[in-house]
Amino acid sequence: QFRYRVCVQLKLRAETMVTSARMRIPYSRLNHNPNSSPHRVFFIPLCTSRRFFLLITAALLISFPYFAWSTEESMGGETRMPTKPRFSLDEMRGFALRKSLSTDxxxxxxxxxxxxxxxxxxxxxxxxxxxxxxxxxxxxxxxxxxxxxxxxxxxxxxxxxxxxxxxxxxxxxxxxxxxxxxxxxxxxxxxxxxxxxxxxxxxxxxxxxxxxxxxxxxxxxxxxxxxxxxxxxxxxxxxxxxxxxxxxxxxxxxxxxxxxxxxxxxxxxxxxxxxxxxxxxxxxxxxxxxxxxxxxxxxxxxxxxxxxxxxxxxxxxxxxxxxxxxxxxxxxxxxxxxxxxxxxxxxxxxxxxxxxxxxxxxxxxxxxxxxxxxxxxxxxxxxxxxxxxxxxxxxxxxxxxxxxxxxxxxxxxxxxxxxxxxxxxxxxxxxxxxxxPNEDRSKMILPINEEEEEEDDDRYEDSERYN
CATH class of the missing domain: 3.40.50 (Rossmann fold)
Incomplete structure (x- = not known):
């Protein structure tokens, strides 16, 4: 009887953690009343098995840190927006280099x-x-x-x-x-x-x-x-x-x-x-x-x-x-x-x-x-x-x-x-x-007869060899 009660509680809490992570709802807000579970009747035979009891207990202990971290990350995304990109510029440059097969x-x-x-x-x-x-x-x-x-x-x-x-x-x-x-x-x-x-x-x-x-x-x-x-x-x-x-x-x-x-x-x-x-x-x-x-x-x-x-x-x-x-x-x-x-x-x-x-x-x-x-x-x-x-x-x-x-x-x-x-x-x-005072030059109207920089003739130039 004790094993059965513990097993039901463990199973329901596992389901609650999964739901919390998926729906991004804090674990404390979810109802995990054993009497409200639709799986209670179906779960009785399984919980009377000692082997199954040990299996579900081990699985829950292993998975708990992951679900706890996932829920925390999910909730954090709702209350605060990232202030910088996930990867640095050098990392993004490295990704681009590794992806390109033709690069030399x-x-x-x-x-x-x-x-x-x-x-x-x-x-x-x-x-x-x-x-x-x-x-x-x-x-x-x-x-x-x-x-x-x-x-x-x-x-x-x-x-x-x-x-x-x-x-x-x-x-x-x-x-x-x-x-x-x-x-x-x-x-x-x-x-x-x-x-x-x-x-x-x-x-x-x-x-x-x-x-x-x-x-x-x-x-x-x-x-x-x-x-x-x-x-x-x-x-x-x-x-x-x-x-x-x-x-x-x-x-x-x-x-x-x-x-x-x-x-x-x-x-x-x-x-x-x-x-x-x-x-x-x-x-x-x-x-x-x-x-x-x-x-x-x-x-x-x-x-x-x-x-x-x-x-x-x-x-x-x-x-x-x-x-x-x-x-x-x-x-x-x-x-x-x-x-x-x-x-x-x-x-x-x-x-x-x-x-x-x-x-x-x-x-x-x-x-x-x-x-x-x-x-x-x-x-x-x-x-x-x-x-x-x-x-x-x-x-x-x-x-x-x-x-x-x-x-x-x-x-x-x-x-x-x-x-x-x-x-x-x-x-x-x-x-x-x-x-x-600093001015926003981008908003200045371009004057007529603006003085141009020295004209170059690179319109006619092609790539030349260094010699």
């Missing part, structure tokens, strides 16, 4: 000798040394003042051994001062060319290890290089309209490869918005905005993100909201990992930060170098609203970049690097700090 990337390249801003600021051994094995890599995002900055690097940098440039080829030889003539310190369009693809993005340059592969092929694999990735960003709305103007004048960037996980996107993954035999010259802003496959949309986020995390250009395998969220967080993480990034709207501050951080000096002021072309672009309030909505990821990324930029400026002023170039040649930090 090496996981070690994710952090292979990449030097971040924080390391440069905090570790003396991580300072850029142009005479050693350090390489400055520039990620050139279209219409962000990248052309001006790259020309400054090869033409207006005060170093012992300036770059030797050939005008007709738009190519410069940038050898290390006092070192091996076969080694370059700069990886950019004017020094090595578009060897990783026209306007190669972060995925092509860093994730695929194209930079390291190219330099090892050219200079040998014996050097332990350190890479200092840099880039420029711009207000998303003005950048988008600037790219539209550039495309309407004939630019297509058809030579871009968009390599990801060892292959370019298929026509199904990345259709073209125009007939390549005709081009897109003269396109209206409305048509430019209406194409869902226009890579101008959220370009900065896409080019700074690790696209292997979102199945590259295949948008069918992931919910759009999840894809956008992962891309944005990846772009923010990679932005933090850069050695330096500048802002087109704050060229003087960007120049001051670069010179202090890298211990190099420009012979001219970057903010005074912009040649301009006047353009009239009528942007109606309705079109402006659509442009903002289409580029919401870039707007959020740029807002984050502004905050991080200000934080870095303050850190460098407070406890930054010692001055390694003559103080007279360095712009004053206080002179460049903008003390005016």
């Amino acid at each position: 990337y090496k996981p070690s390249y994710y952090t292979k000798s990449a030097t971040s801003f924080d390391r440069m600021l905090m570790e003396r051994s991580s300072r850029f040394d142009i005479s050693a094995t350090d390489v400055l890599v520039f990620v050139h995002i279209q219409k962000t003042a990248g052309t001006s900055f790259e020309k400054f690097l090869v033409r207006h940098l005060s170093i012992d051994r300036p770059c030797e440039c050939t005008k007709k080829r738009k190519r410069c030889v940038c050898r290390r001062p006092g070192g091996n003539n076969n080694q370059t310190w700069l990886f950019s369009r004017y020094s090595t060319g578009w060897v990783c693809g026209l306007h190669a993005d972060y995925t092509e340059l860093a994730v695929s290890a194209c930079v390291d592969t190219v330099l090892e092929k050219k200079e040998g694999a014996g050097n332990r290089r350190r890479y200092f990735y840099t880039s420029f960003l711009r207000d998303p709305i003005t950048r988008y309209i600037s790219e539209y103007r550039h495309v309407s004048r004939g630019a297509t960037w058809m030579a871009s490869r968009h390599m990801c996980n060892g292959r370019p996107p298929t026509p199904d993954e990345l259709p073209l918005c125009f007939d390549p035999r005709v081009g897109w010259e003269g396109v209206s802003l409305e048509e430019f905005l209406s194409c869902p496959f226009n890579l101008a949309t959220n370009r900065m986020t896409r080019m700074m993100a690790d696209l292997t995390l979102v199945d590259c250009y295949d948008t069918t395998k992931m919910d759009r909201r999840k894809r956008d969220s992962i891309m944005l967080e990846s772009a923010k993480a990679n932005l933090r990992s850069l050695s330096f990034y500048g802002l087109k709207e704050r060229m003087d501050d960007s120049q001051w930060m670069f010179q202090r951080l890298f211990g190099l000096r420009f012979t001219k002021r970057l903010s005074e170098w912009n040649k301009s072309k006047s353009n009239d672009t009528v942007v109606t309030p309705e079109l402006m609203k659509k442009i903002r909505e289409a580029n919401s990821l870039d707007i959020e990324l740029y807002s984050y970049a502004l905050e991080l930029f200000d934080e870095r400026m303050e850190r460098m002023k407070r406890d930054g690097l010692p001055v390694t170039v003559p103080e007279a040649t360095l712009p004053s930090a206080s002179h460049f700090i903008d003390d005016s």
Whole structure:
């Protein structure tokens, strides 16, 4: 009789725990009255068996911790929402690498000798040394003042051994001062060319290890290089309209490869918005905005993100909201990992930060170098609203970049690097700090006759070999 009563109680409590876990109802709220069980009559013969009594007792003892944990987890989900993704960015990157069978990337390249801003600021051994094995890599995002900055690097940098440039080829030889003539310190369009693809993005340059592969092929694999990735960003709305103007004048960037996980996107993954035999010259802003496959949309986020995390250009395998969220967080993480990034709207501050951080000096002021072309672009309030909505990821990324930029400026002023170039040649930090209230530039109406950055001719350039 005792065994029977205990058996019934154990059985009912087991059923109650299962129900609690499945229905996400606290165990204490469920009624486990033995007289209310519909299985009571059926269960009497089983409970009179000693063997069955021992079996159910053991099963209950083994399963109790699991059901208790499951119920606690289920109830926790009702009262509190997760504040961060379940997996870290590195874990998600690892999942994407393991899943892809066609990839030829090496996981070690994710952090292979990449030097971040924080390391440069905090570790003396991580300072850029142009005479050693350090390489400055520039990620050139279209219409962000990248052309001006790259020309400054090869033409207006005060170093012992300036770059030797050939005008007709738009190519410069940038050898290390006092070192091996076969080694370059700069990886950019004017020094090595578009060897990783026209306007190669972060995925092509860093994730695929194209930079390291190219330099090892050219200079040998014996050097332990350190890479200092840099880039420029711009207000998303003005950048988008600037790219539209550039495309309407004939630019297509058809030579871009968009390599990801060892292959370019298929026509199904990345259709073209125009007939390549005709081009897109003269396109209206409305048509430019209406194409869902226009890579101008959220370009900065896409080019700074690790696209292997979102199945590259295949948008069918992931919910759009999840894809956008992962891309944005990846772009923010990679932005933090850069050695330096500048802002087109704050060229003087960007120049001051670069010179202090890298211990190099420009012979001219970057903010005074912009040649301009006047353009009239009528942007109606309705079109402006659509442009903002289409580029919401870039707007959020740029807002984050502004905050991080200000934080870095303050850190460098407070406890930054010692001055390694003559103080007279360095712009004053206080002179460049903008003390005016922060404005949401994404909501500013684009002025007519906006001054354009120096026009580049990369619409005609193809990927060239580093030689």
